[in-house]
Amino acid sequence: MRPVSSKAKIGAKELTALLTMYVVPNAFLSYPSAISHSGMEAAWMEPLLSGVIAMVLFLMVQTLIRRHFKGLDFIEIAKETFGRAFAILVALACAAYLLASTASVMREFEENVITTVLPLTPILMVGLLFILVVWYMAYCGLEGIARTSLILLPILVAGIVAVCLMTVNWWKPYLLLPIWGAGPEAVEAGSLRYSSIFANVLLVCILYPHAKDDKSFRRVGVVSILLSAVLLSGFIAVYHMVFTPQQANHMTFHLYQLARMIFLGRFFQRMEAIFIFLWVTSAVVKMAFTLWATAYLLASAFQWPVYRPILPALALGCFSISMVPTDVMSAVQWEQQYLLGWGWTIVFALPLGVVSLASLRKRGRRGRLRHA
Amino acid sequence: MTVNDSVLDEQFTLVPSDDGHSGGDSGDGMDETKNRSDSDEGKQGDHIPSRIDDMKADLERIFTLPDNKDIVVRPFTVGTEHPWRALLVFVDGMADKTIINNHILQPLMLLSQALEEEPVNGRMEVVMETLLPGNQVNRTATWQEVVPGILAGSTGLFVDGCDEALVVESKGWEHRNVGLSQTETVVRGPHDAFTESFRANTGLVRALFRSEHLVTEILEVGKLAKTDVAVMYVRGLTNKRLVGEIKRRIQAVDVDYLADSGLLEQFLEDDPHFLVPQILSTERPDRVAHMLSEGHVAVFVGNSPYVLTMPVVFWTLMHTPEDAYLKFPFGWFLRVIRWSALLVALLLPALYVAVTNYHPEMLPTDLMLSIAGSRELVPFPVIVEILLMEFSIELIREAGIRVPSVIGPTIGIVGALIIGQAAVQAGIVSPMLVIVIATTALASFVIPTYNLNFGIRLARFAFLAASALFGFYGIALLACMILVNLSVQRSFGVPLLAPIAPALRASPDVLARGPGFVMNERPAYLLTQHEWRQKPYTRPWSPVTRPKGVKLRRRRETK
Amino acid sequence: MLKFVIAMIIPVLVFRYTISFGGWLSRHRGAKGKVIGSPAYVVASGSLALTGYVLWRMLM
Numbered sequence A: 001m002r003p004v005s006s007k008a009k010i011g012a013k014e015l016t017a018l019l020t021m022y023v024v025p026n027a028f029l030s031y032p033s034a035i036s037h038s039g040m041e042a043a044w045m046e047p048l049l050s051g052v053i054a055m056v057l058f059l060m061v062q063t064l065i066r067r068h069f070k071g072l073d074f075i076e077i078a079k080e081t082f083g084r085a086f087a088i089l090v091a092l093a094c095a096a097y098l099l100a101s102t103a104s105v106m107r108e109f110e111e112n113v114i115t116t117v118l119p120l121t122p123i124l125m126v127g128l129l130f131i132l133v134v135w136y137m138a139y140c141g142l143e144g145i146a147r148t149s150l151i152l153l154p155i156l157v158a159g160i161v162a163v164c165l166m167t168v169n170w171w172k173p174y175l176l177l178p179i180w181g182a183g184p185e186a187v188e189a190g191s192l193r194y195s196s197i198f199a200n201v202l203l204v205c206i207l208y209p210h211a212k213d214d215k216s217f218r219r220v221g222v223v224s225i226l227l228s229a230v231l232l233s234g235f236i237a238v239y240h241m242v243f244t245p246q247q248a249n250h251m252t253f254h255l256y257q258l259a260r261m262i263f264l265g266r267f268f269q270r271m272e273a274i275f276i277f278l279w280v281t282s283a284v285v286k287m288a289f290t291l292w293a294t295a296y297l298l299a300s301a302f303q304w305p306v307y308r309p310i311l312p313a314l315a316l317g318c319f320s321i322s323m324v325p326t327d328v329m330s331a332v333q334w335e336q337q338y339l340l341g342w343g344w345t346i347v348f349a350l351p352l353g354v355v356s357l358a359s360l361r362k363r364g365r366r367g368r369l370r371h372a
Numbered sequence B: 001m002t003v004n005d006s007v008l009d010e011q012f013t014l015v016p017s018d019d020g021h022s023g024g025d026s027g028d029g030m031d032e033t034k035n036r037s038d039s040d041e042g043k044q045g046d047h048i049p050s051r052i053d054d055m056k057a058d059l060e061r062i063f064t065l066p067d068n069k070d071i072v073v074r075p076f077t078v079g080t081e082h083p084w085r086a087l088l089v090f091v092d093g094m095a096d097k098t099i100i101n102n103h104i105l106q107p108l109m110l111l112s113q114a115l116e117e118e119p120v121n122g123r124m125e126v127v128m129e130t131l132l133p134g135n136q137v138n139r140t141a142t143w144q145e146v147v148p149g150i151l152a153g154s155t156g157l158f159v160d161g162c163d164e165a166l167v168v169e170s171k172g173w174e175h176r177n178v179g180l181s182q183t184e185t186v187v188r189g190p191h192d193a194f195t196e197s198f199r200a201n202t203g204l205v206r207a208l209f210r211s212e213h214l215v216t217e218i219l220e221v222g223k224l225a226k227t228d229v230a231v232m233y234v235r236g237l238t239n240k241r242l243v244g245e246i247k248r249r250i251q252a253v254d255v256d257y258l259a260d261s262g263l264l265e266q267f268l269e270d271d272p273h274f275l276v277p278q279i280l281s282t283e284r285p286d287r288v289a290h291m292l293s294e295g296h297v298a299v300f301v302g303n304s305p306y307v308l309t310m311p312v313v314f315w316t317l318m319h320t321p322e323d324a325y326l327k328f329p330f331g332w333f334l335r336v337i338r339w340s341a342l343l344v345a346l347l348l349p350a351l352y353v354a355v356t357n358y359h360p361e362m363l364p365t366d367l368m369l370s371i372a373g374s375r376e377l378v379p380f381p382v383i384v385e386i387l388l389m390e391f392s393i394e395l396i397r398e399a400g401i402r403v404p405s406v407i408g409p410t411i412g413i414v415g416a417l418i419i420g421q422a423a424v425q426a427g428i429v430s431p432m433l434v435i436v437i438a439t440t441a442l443a444s445f446v447i448p449t450y451n452l453n454f455g456i457r458l459a460r461f462a463f464l465a466a467s468a469l470f471g472f473y474g475i476a477l478l479a480c481m482i483l484v485n486l487s488v489q490r491s492f493g494v495p496l497l498a499p500i501a502p503a504l505r506a507s508p509d510v511l512a513r514g515p516g517f518v519m520n521e522r523p524a525y526l527l528t529q530h531e532w533r534q535k536p537y538t539r540p541w542s543p544v545t546r547p548k549g550v551k552l553r554r555r556r557e558t559k
Numbered sequence C: 001m002l003k004f005v006i007a008m009i010i011p012v013l014v015f016r017y018t019i020s021f022g023g024w025l026s027r028h029r030g031a032k033g034k035v036i037g038s039p040a041y042v043v044a045s046g047s048l049a050l051t052g053y054v055l056w057r058m059l060m
Helices: A012-028 A031-042 A045-068 A074-082 A084-116 A123-139 A141-166 A184-193 A200-210 A214-242 A245-249 A254-260 A275-301 A308-323 A328-371 B028-044 B052-063 B097-109 B120-131 B143-151 B198-208 B240-252 B261-268 B285-294 B314-318 B321-325 B328-357 B365-374 B382-402 B405-425 B431-446 B450-487 C002-007 C009-059
Strands: B071-078 B084-091 B137-140 B155-159 B165-168 B214-221 B227-234 B280-282 B297-301 B307-310
Touching (some): A012 A031, A012 A084, A012 A200, A012 A254, A012 A275, A031 A045, A031 A184, A031 A214, A031 A245, A045 A214, A074 A084, A074 A200, A084 A200, A084 A308, A123 A275, A123 A308, A123 B450, A141 A214, A200 A214, A200 A328, A214 A245, A214 A254, A254 A275, A275 B450, B052 B071, B052 B143, B052 B155, B097 B120, B097 B155, B120 B137, B120 B165, B137 B143, B198 B214, B198 B297, B214 B240, B227 B240, B227 B285, B240 B297, B261 B280, B261 B297, B280 B285, B285 B297, B285 B307, B321 B328, B328 B382, B328 B431, B382 B405, B382 B450, B405 B431, B431 B450
Antiparallel strands (some): B071 B084, B137 B165, B155 B165, B214 B227
């Protein structure tokens, strides 16, 4: 018996916005420097390739779920086929990944805030404010996060496009040459390695029962992956037309660096402060979503009827994890090595494995029934 | 077992109305109210006695006569040849004396010569059918029905020997005539506004919206003194569950006296602690008529000159009727101005503080120098300066409302002199800041809804605090919180930010305003019984605005 | 030291709250509740310990 009404129902546009808002803020994080390192001048190809990979996987998982497990999320699928203990394990793995990614995003954004706008404020204060707002947003539920992201997404897209276009007087297209950068193999390897930023596959598995209708869900995934891949790739391309990959490796906050370059006459210059709105709001939405998903996964794994009471403890835990690395560089290194580098195991392999094994098993069972 | 992850579950959710049974959710509240009111009035719910002296005694008990001087009891006789003793009861000041003299007393006392001796229990029949020329006469048998009628301005007529009473409509108390709109003025469009008369108000709307489907249901609220509350909607169009829910909420209101629509608003709102109003109160009949035609519900409260319409979405609070009455680009332009005014009213002081305190580098050097120059003599930090100015602006606003109109002009002089001249010359505030605050104040007057205006005023101080403490970072975080809070808020089951978030179908009348001839669909969030307002080709003769694929049907020429 | 003690107020409150949530779960579900309530205790203690460690390192 599942009370259907207790699942928040989210429309297609909100879901698209939410998934896009989850992926695009990577432009402000260490992702650009990671791919500049692996792809050099051809780094802009990597988001596109990763997007294609994510799209294929997404379509596979979505088809399997639609065919065999209509209306179930990924934990419920695991529970149905492999039993409760396995489901709890899966949920814990995903929750741990999401919690860690929230924490690492938070640390990077805290550092960004301190280096760019509030150099004198202690990091604990900055983090406390961040976590308060993120907690409140997660407390408001998936509907609130999704609707907010629908409102903020146009602003984010317009902002990124604006940053890209306003630096047009600094563009040196020849910096994108040689076209293959570090070589096709390196680009491919980088795309594979860092494809986990498109966590859509995992999120799809969690959000599936929340979609208002099944049919539009495929379009949600495709559009959100396409949109975020194009935005990221465009941003990286512009970035590399302004800075060389070698410079990129030494910087942390790429959007900020780009925004600092804006100089359109004497009046329009040093606009980077305006873009604070952009990255603070998108970071909050991204973290609120992952925090919500962590709480939701835990709650559904342990059969809690509500998820909200666990939010303060999770938020606090997240905040503390974000403070564990002693300095920025170790935090970034940690993120690149573990979250970006090994994220694909949780983001792609786990859901794909669970769903395909479960559907094989289900098909087998059904076949046996038919023959019996 | 699933996690209940929806914040909205416990709230009322608007769903499409299913036919056949109206007011689906009107369960417990309604019955409860009904039961209670029955038992309350049971004390005086006796039948009217048939002897006139007993009636008199009952009246004296009910109205505390003769101490209560407002109630007039006029004994008289009907006819002269075989006179019947009778009583007339009305409230002095509420009943129209001309009606009582000319249309009740005169026919009964003077023009009823030819009365024959009737059987005693047939007297009421004769009075009602032949003698009384009043246009609305109700025949009742219990005090419970007569007393509210008398208190509402009607006249009670009792005849000896009949255990019944007639309630003759004679309402006629003094009230303001229908006048000009005070708070929602427009240039183009009607200028009349609701007034302090219940029936005049419903009549104003009905005069505009002449449809037999327009239904006015009247409920009563208040245990000690009753206030009429009318629920007006379009039958066959408005969502039935919505009407049911509104009636349920009104009937659940448990107060002794309901003074005004502003109070009922607080009882009906989904979340009364929230800064943004979830009910639109308006004094314009044309606005109510338009909203009724879209599928909203209007609630008239007693003699309040403000009518409530619900549900309302955030965007509607920024609309004025004039946007629709003007040609397309003008209405659109007004909307653009108004939305920018909203942002200015909300954020400008906060942005000024953030820029001057935290991000002076983003200003061009000349501007920065001129700001710094203007602040040179000012001894306070920016936030103190701005709070001083905001406080004086709020003082002027409040004083402007409370000041007796005889000495009104002084406010303008004092305010302008103190703030514009003296404060700057004394070096207490910088001239730049005066510009900022004045612009903010102007912008906040642009917001057309008075209640929203208050919300913005308060939120402005929150933004000021956030920006004084944490600059742009604080503003961005607070904006996120307010945004998510807005997006889970509901007004009668409708998300407050619909149809933008959640995204729903809507005519181009949300942020901007499209031309009137493309407003073909009703707002989807109201889940009305008919979605289409008009066919998509409302100007069939025009090649300019005809939608693609629609061919002009030529009228066949007849000989 | 004083800074650390003041800063620990919030984590302790959150810990207290989450423990009471665990207790509520246990009461809510009777015998089975002990099983589903215990992860809440784990999360609560984990976050308290971690926050304590981080704050100790940063403020002492």
